[in-house]
Amino acid sequence: MIFPTQYSMLSTEALKSYLEEAYGLNNLGCKLLIHNVSDTYLLAGVDDKYIFKLYRDSHRKLDEIKAEVELLNILKENGAKISYPVTDLKGGQIQSFNAAEGIRNGVLFSFAEGKPTHDYYDSRLQTIGREMAHIHNITADIELQNPRKVYDVRTTLIQPLEYIKSEFTELPEEYAWLQSTTEKVVEKIRHFDLSKFSYGYCHYDFLPHNFHFDEHDNITFFDFDFAGKGLLANDMMTFYVHFFFQVMLKKQSQEEADKNFQTFISAYRQVRAVSEEELAAIPYLGFAFWVFFLEFYQLHFEDWSNTFYNLRFKKERMGWIRNWVEWYCRF
Structure with missing residues (x-):
């Protein structure tokens, strides 16, 4: 008899x-x-490279993996610059393994040539903008057969705030601040006319570690693991998080960060429209992003975040969230 296992290798x-x-x-x-x-x-071999991703069932159910594969196939067919699922000799794209904890599923992906970078001169920012807009032109017009997560006020703010409550008993003042700020953010988001916002499947993690530039400045996006239905402005928001870090770490001034972000937005608008109201929502969607990930750390504590999700981490992360709110949110 195999002893019950929750995360094998x-x-x-x-x-x-x-x-x-x-x-x-x-x-x-x-x-x-x-x-x-x-x-x-x-x-990796002499001429070929691939990435194989093996999911945990407690993180991604088979239907969710099917939806990710379906989304990536559609993007590839429509010319998006992505890492895509490779088809096996039997015509399948998902592999199943009878691991110690039960069935685990995996996908072989094409290799994203190049490497991540924080060196964003204008032409790279323009490439990111145009290619993100191209992806949104595709994902705004499709409905996948299999389910993916929905990103809304309930799933990114209300539900996570309740779930993390037990882990903030040592930080009562910080949790009270999260509660009061969440109320303000929810009210702010509900005052936007969301019916006029672009909606579809967003990546929800468009940070530099999820796309590569090669030596010719060709871009490849990858890791659509968080892709789900929501406001497409969420993807602009997650990219803006990169500039927040640059400012917080004093690698750029706020003025430089905003100029670079505007270069990205101008290029995005060459391919797809985005309203000023959608851009104005970014600070509040960003607060929701931070709260969503506090829940994510707690949800996966036993299998992943136990090495870092401690009191020190929470204090540091709360400092970042306070900075975000103080710098960008207006109530």
């Missing part, structure tokens, strides 16, 4: 053999890159 040698047979590949090495929310492996 598959053998890289066995995985390499399985994937080579399933996809008709040869002479590839297999290396574990990341073991946290899910497992990410690099399969």
